Amino acid sequence: MLDDAVPAGNRTPFLLECLADLRDSLRARGGDLVVRHGDVVAETMRLAREVGADAVFAAADVSSLARRRQRRLDGERIAFRLFPGVTVVPPDLLRPSGGGDHYRVFTPYWRAWSAAPRRAVLPPPEVISLPSGIRVGRIPAGPSCTGFPGGETAARRRMEAWLRDGLDDYAEGHDDLAGDRTSRLSPYLRFGCLSPLELASRGNPDFVRQLCWRDFHHQVAFAFPELNRRDYRPGRREWRDDKDALQAWMAGMTGVPIVDAGMRQLAAEGWMHNRARMITASYLVKHLRIDWRSGADHFFDLLLDGDVANNYGNWQWVAGTGNDTRPNRTFNPIRQAKRHDPDGEYVHRHVPELADVPGKLVHEPWLLGGEVGGYPPPLTPL
Ligand SMILES: Cc1cc2nc3c(=O)[nH]c(=O)nc-3n(C[C@H](O)[C@H](O)[C@H](O)COP(=O)(O)OP(=O)(O)OC[C@H]3O[C@@H](n4cnc5c(N)ncnc54)[C@H](O)[C@@H]3O)c2cc1C
Known part of the structure; x- marks a missing residue:
């Protein structure tokens, strides 16, 4: 069911490829994927009536949006069952x-x-049958995904x-x-x-x-369904409202090579290495002291794997408002970079301005003195 809450940006073409692949698999077993567009609950009920279904089954999900949908379906005049998965x-x-x-x-x-x-762990059913006469609907066409074929x-x-x-x-x-x-x-x-x-x-x-x-x-x-909006562990934290710094962080132009490499990987691929997610997130909240919600929303917009529980849960963990038992820990981006990208290869791959800077110096280009290939100076002293 494609509703008004279809995922943002990068996730839409990925989802459409997933649906096309699912349809192929269902057809190979004698079934089909029925596609409707609109409000999930209204369309589900319309289809259920069309085919004379006795019950609706779904996989239980945790986000507040999913649970609102589940509550609404549960209130309809049809048996509604949720399954783990x-x-x-x-x-x-x-x-x-x-x-x-x-x-x-x-x-x-x-x-x-x-x-x-x-x-x-169960195998898929070998045969699936679909009530006759159903309009199966078209999967909308979309641009194809780069890097991650869906399905x-x-x-x-x-x-x-x-x-x-x-x-x-x-x-x-x-x-x-x-x-x-x-x-x-x-x-x-x-x-x-x-x-x-x-x-x-x-x-x-x-x-x-x-x-x-x-x-x-x-x-x-x-x-804690408000994980994406409210501090899980409330405390006294003062965030700075600095739109220019936030913009530079989003654009991968902070002047800290490892942070910029991560942010540019995210923009280019819709994915970022976990270590880079920790470094870039920590730089935003602990160095720039910008509210975790701004960074998390940006990740959520771009990540192919973006989901409420993991994205906002990890952001709160890094910000020290979540489940970290050491909420005051700070990642030093330079030390992290030298440990996890010792030859500067990751930075070279994503920050072309630094292509000519030798690997040993690439994490601290300011040590060369003067400007390097138009690359900006760091936003904050490290
Ligand atoms: C600030 C921040 C935001 C993040 N946002 C997301 C997100 O929106 N969606 C998401 O799936 N992951 C998120 N992660 C967790 C992690 O970065 C990714 O799951 C991981 O990088 C995906 O790459 P992989 O599949 O190669 O992971 P692998 O290292 O191969 O791990 C296998 C699987 O384990 C799970 N996993 C690994 N690390 C974590 C973790 N820290 N928390 C939860 N699950 C984990 C993932 O499902 C992953 O696919 C975030 C981490 C941080 C620090």
């Missing part, structure tokens, strides 16, 4: 022994999550290649910015092209721990 462990299953409706800290959640019962077929191909060639090296390589040695499966998990349950059953502990972070943020968002 978005996360490995349902977001309302685990409760801390000390009380409370969700886990606020990751490590005890990871322990409980690891011991929690798992649903079975389950591409997702499974990437997953198999990753499990075969990338997984063993994950613990050692996941912070290597230039090496790009993470799975890049996040957009597929975001759009339900891959089952996180299946992936968790096939990964090693270091990788599965990251999937647990994904579940962790989902259970926080489930318990």
Whole structure:
């Protein structure tokens, strides 16, 4: 169902490719994907009446928008059932022994999550039948995605290649910015092209721990639906209103090469390496002291994997308003850059003005004295 809340920017072409691939898979099994455009609840009910359905089934989701939709469907005159699927462990299953409706800290959640019962990973049905006479509708045409072809077929191909060639090296390589040695499966998990349950059953502990972070943020968002607007841990934080600095950060023109490289990767690919997400987010909130909401909204607009729980949960974690047990931690961008991009390859790839600066100096071009290739000076002393 395509409604008024179709995802922003980069995610729309990706979603359309996912739907086309889903339609092909359903057709190969004798079914089809029925596409309607409009208000999700009204269109679902119209279709249910058309085919004389007894019930509507959906996968339970956690964002406030999804839950509003679920509540509305639940109020309709039809049986409505929700099933788990978005996360490995349902977001309302685990409760801390000390009380409370969700886990606020990751490590005890990871322990409980690891011991929690798992649903079975089931194969898809071999045959699907569709009531006759339904207008199946057209999937709107859109520009094609770059870098990430949408859909389950591409997702499974990437997953198999990753499990075969990338997984063993994950613990050692996941912070290597230039090496790009993470799975890049996040957009597929975001759009339900891959089952996180299946992936968790096939990964090693270091990788599965990251999937647990994904579940962790989902259970926080489930318990605290205002995660994308309000401080999860309220405190006295004073944010600066500096539109020029925010603009420079968004454009990848802060003058701090590692920050600019990350922001430009985001603009070019609709994706950013996790380490770069932490560095760029921390620079905005801890160095420029700009409200996390401005940065998170910008990420959310551009990320192919952008989702409320993970994006805003991670932003609040970095800002110190969320679930970090060390809310005052600050990432020094230069130290981070030297550790995770020691030869400057990631910066060279994304900041062409610095192409001629040797790798050892690329993270601190100001040490050369004077201007380098039109590249700006840093916005704040580091
Ligand atoms: C400021 C900030 C914003 C972020 N916004 C998002 C977002 O909108 N959507 C999103 O999926 N992830 C988000 N992340 C988490 C993480 O950066 C991405 O999931 C990861 O970079 C995706 O790349 P990958 O698939 O190669 O990850 P891998 O390292 O291969 O990890 C496998 C999977 O584990 C999950 N995962 C890994 N790290 C995290 C994490 N820190 N939190 C939650 N799940 C995680 C993802 O689903 C990922 O696909 C954000 C992190 C930060 C610091």
